Amino acid sequence: MQQIFAVTIPFFALVLCGYLAARQRVLPESAVSGLNAFVLYFSLPCMLFRAGRSLPVAELLNPVVLGVYAVSALVIVFGTVWLTRSAHVHLKDAAFGALVAAFPNSGFMGVPLVATLLGQAAAGPVISTMLTDMVFTSSLCIALAQAHEASGQGRRAAALRALRGVASNPLPWAIAAGAVAGASGLALPGPVDSIIRMLGDAATPVALFTIGAVLWHAGQHAHTRTPVRRYLPVALIKLVVHPLLVWSLGRAAQAAGLPLTDLQLTALTLAAALPSASNVSLLAERFGADNGRVARIIMCSTVLAFGTFSLLAAAFKVG
Secondary structure, three states: OHHHHHHHHHHHHHHHHHHHHHHOOOOOHHHHHHHHHHHHHHHHHHHHHHHHHHOOHHHHOOHHHHHHHHHHHHHHHHHHHHHHOOOOOOHHHHHHHHHHHHOEOHHHHHHHHHHHHHOHHHHHHHHHHHHHHHHHHHHHHHHHHOOOOOOHHHHHHHHHHHHHHHHHOHHHHHHHHHHHHHHHOOOOOHHHHHHHHHHHHHHHHHHHHHHHHHHHHHHHOOOOOOOHHHOHHHHHHHHHHHHHHHHHHHHHHHHOOOOOOHHHHHHHHHHHOOOEOOOHHHHHHHOOOOHHHHHHHHHHHHHHHHHHHHHHHHHOOOO
16 A cells, blocks of 8 residues: 555645645646646647557557446446436536546546556556547537537537537547557657657646646636535546446456456556546536536545545555
């Protein structure tokens, strides 16, 4: 357990530093969006490009890994919508609550954390979860959130907005570019490779710091006060039910003789046990959902994940 804490404490401490820096105004509020843009458009794409270049395409697009994770996401999304929808939580809010229940912070936190615990070979399954969540889970939840628009034109507009969101996200493109570069054996010029390496090395600390700042920012701009009963159960679905479901489906796949290694299953389960993706609050605000509830789910899952994630990692005897 001590070895696991030696890895997890610095990761979550950097998140706390970002939160405190924003809260104490050491980091101006106007700088939060700039930090987020730096991570999203520069440092994280470079880190994922390097990871994609070092991994075989078959590993990044492993159908069993993608299938297990996609099925679990589907169950979590529809299960969370069914459990949480009420007179106080309409379909749009339930859909974005389901998104934070199914979408872990794989990009900003998962790739470096899980790879540190399990080794670089674990990066492939974690990147697969990112691709699934960015392309499939997000689009599904946005479509559900817009389902109240009865007209065909409304549904088409919602689908187009979801597709535009996927297409404008630089992270899948960075992974794809890295995979193409690795498969083709493309060697980048020395200065270009150095720039990519330097930006990629900055991704982990800046991303973790940014998570904390974004959480503070989201809490400050939440438009509603949300009772605990409307966000704590969703955070627990994210941290407990989601990884348990991924592990159960993975074990079933192994029992059926499908090619899924123990390392891949452990990486998938740990990725599912990560706290909710911090950028979903911004997405909820953009689509007019209850971003106060979403922000509190993300905050709650991030605080609790230090304990739940560490315990799960200890159960897998990693580190």
